[in-house]
Amino acid sequence: MAKTRTHYVCQNCGYSSPRFLGRCPNCGKWNSLVEEVEQGQLGKTVQPTTTLTGIVAKPQKIKEIDTQKTPRVKTRLNELNRVLGGGIVPGSLVLIGGDPGIGKSTLLLQVSGQLSVEGHSVLYVSGEESANQIKMRAQRLAVSGDNFYIYPETNMDSIRATVDNLQPEYVIIDSVQTMQATDVTSAIGSVAQIRAVTAQLMQIAKGKNITVFVVGHVTKGGVLAGPKILEHMVDTVLYFEGDLHHTYRILRSVKNRFGSTNELGIFEMNTEGLKEVPNPSEIFLEERLQDATGSAVVVSLEGTRPILVEIQALITPTVFGNAQRTATGLNRNRVSLIMAVLEKRANLLLQNQDAYLKAAGGVKLDEPAIDLAIAMAIASSYRDRGTQPTDAFVGEVGLTGEIRRVNRIEQRVAEAAKLGFKRIFVPKNNLQGWQTPTNIEVVGVTTLSEALKLALGH
Template sequence: MNVAKPRTTYVCQNCDYSSPRYLGRCPNCGEWNTMVEEVVTPAAAKPQSTRTTASGERSHPQLMSEIKHSTESRTKTQMEELNRVLGGGIVPGSLILIGGDPGIGKSTLLLQVSGQLSQTGGKVLYVSGEESASQIKMRADRLVVNSDHLYLYPETDMASIRANIEQMKPDYVVIDSVQTMQAPGIESAIGSVSQIRAVTGELMQIAKTNGITIFVVGHVTKGGAIAGPKILEHMVDTVLYFEGDLHHTYRILRAVKNRFGSTNELGIFEMREGGLYEVANPSEIFLEERLKDATGSAIVVSMEGTRPILVEVQALITPSVFGNAQRTSSGLDRNRVSLLMAVLEKRANLMLQNQDAFLKAAGGVKLDEPAIDLAIALSIVSSYRDTATQPTDCFVGEVGLTGEIRRVNRIEQRVAEAKKLGFKRIFIPKNNLQGWTPDPGIDVVGVSTLRQTLKLALDV
């Protein structure tokens, strides 16, 4: 009997390209030093598995008119911030991927969610490939997570995990993390492209055929992207990124893909000794440390999905010491800052080409919508002229290259949020005043040009 010999191949960990010899640069994706040696053992030919349901029925072609979809509503957790990011709650049978930097709080978030789901009667299986059951229990005691319907299972073998899922029939499964799981029949190393792809495919089949909601934790690379091939993000229903600074207590949960809701939603949490706590009004937190008469500061009402958030934009303009002026930004697009400074030079007659500019969005939040242009421009001029904006003023508007202020969306919600937080005056594009009546409790100033705004807000 002839037994096939194992062979060695080199597989790119970024795009799954394989080569019989080592290559310094992958010819498919162009990345350097991503080829890893893997041993491939030819498996005996066997029929492909057929997708079956929990009752054992095989899938077959059906007329669309004959298909009956589930009318079961979404399951809401006790975390309204998570419900908002997911589009209103957890969809049964969905596969949700959560990525983030090490130590940011992914396991803490999912353990708290598991405890909440199990307390409402759902059976939860928490599978960990990185920690023992006693270590998870220690964290659960600290987070005050305890339920008779929450099961801990330290395991990395997908065959054993699938067998226990079929036996227990849980409503929710947590996989922490996908890079530590090992699929049977795949000879490559744990965490390789082949392993991640096989494990994710099996988890997707379990979720779709049995109606089980599965949360998957994914590690991220140095560049901030989820480790493994892009197919990992394509296969799942929802991709969430858990962001934040390890030196600060606030965490931001952001959806970058969601088949059941918007990808613009954002949830904000605070990490404390007892776990993650929701931040119901993030605008107050972003503004609580603002100095009253500080120059180089302007408040913007930014929209994150359906939620308006007031954020302080700070600028520091100083004469350049070197030949080329620096342009540094944190939480803001550096190219947008350079563009607005060019508009200010041309349309407001400010000499900024010999000035270093340092800008940031306070609180660690990232702003990337066009409506923040006006606040950025006001903060730059405020620092350059050493003139403070009024502490009760805020600014909304997109700045064009000719210096015009262009209309933005959801202006009513932005004005209502500014009024709720005690602001007395808000500058908005003049064209946004059409078709609605502003609230009487706040002075809404419509502006059409950047020069007009500077005259009214800073008297320059």
């Protein structure tokens, strides 16, 4: 006999409560708990547990488990292959999130057309657009293929039946918030629905060895809408970032079970769709002024790729009681820490100065190796003395003013040399154990004061 139970679930974090609460005790959000009805069955026979492939689970010796490696599938977009860890892993579940209109559907439509042309069967399931709308966009992007199927549907039972009938190699779900699991009574887009839909998509991916790409919406805070369990269940989470007012898009990997995280891919949006940018360092540096003050170039490492980015700083006397600290693309707390070190260890009076910093090009940097470039940009703007246009800076700044070593220094120096830089400042402890190249001068520095004296002449 069925037993009905009512509970309240937070639509932000998935917290469940037996009674209504105005504020979620887990995430602290107000008015986010929604009533959901859960039905269960008493006296139900427990079936043997099976794996995602349908085989009854049983213990196995680790040496008897077959580890035959399945080759990855390469797409024509090398930037996407890099972010995925070398290509598409068959049977994987990939989640792509991003702001509305950023180009998620365009990217997946292009990839679907490329895979279809190469002989793979693709099923594109759309819960937001009709087949005619998708066809119009495909014509604009010159996307076609004999094995490319468009299926406007939101019911998961119909989608699973269609997958069983067509047996495609790739399934695109656009988007997960519009899909509906019929055995869940909650509203479409609720926590329970997203959790149930994702579980069914995982069974499709793992049980039938079908690669599933899922599109997810992003909230105003920049995180994927829905419960956090959505990111835990999938194999790979990709964020599609960028500014709607600029043509460049950044595809960033924040989770990847089959490759490195924080991998970066750069695309350019034009009338023909997304076009990959093979050398993003040139893009970030092409508009840099030669003799500008408050500018320093850093070789940042995003995943396995070294990227040269210009860090700009503007230091002006404050007109308010408290000095302002504003950072775009950089961590504001890191900027404040480096300014405190400059004031204490380099004798720069910055407590009555407003500071505005940004990473040019719209990229977001968050690694310790950018500290030295931030300090150089701040000191350059404060002293009104520019750095050399052929200088680059890499190093972590400690609280006592020391320059600490960073990882993978060889690749950073090689990238700077490839783009024509003549000198690069690195931590002195990083000079040991490798052969410095001859086409670039590698300067090892120990303290922040030493680096300022060599680079700015003071």
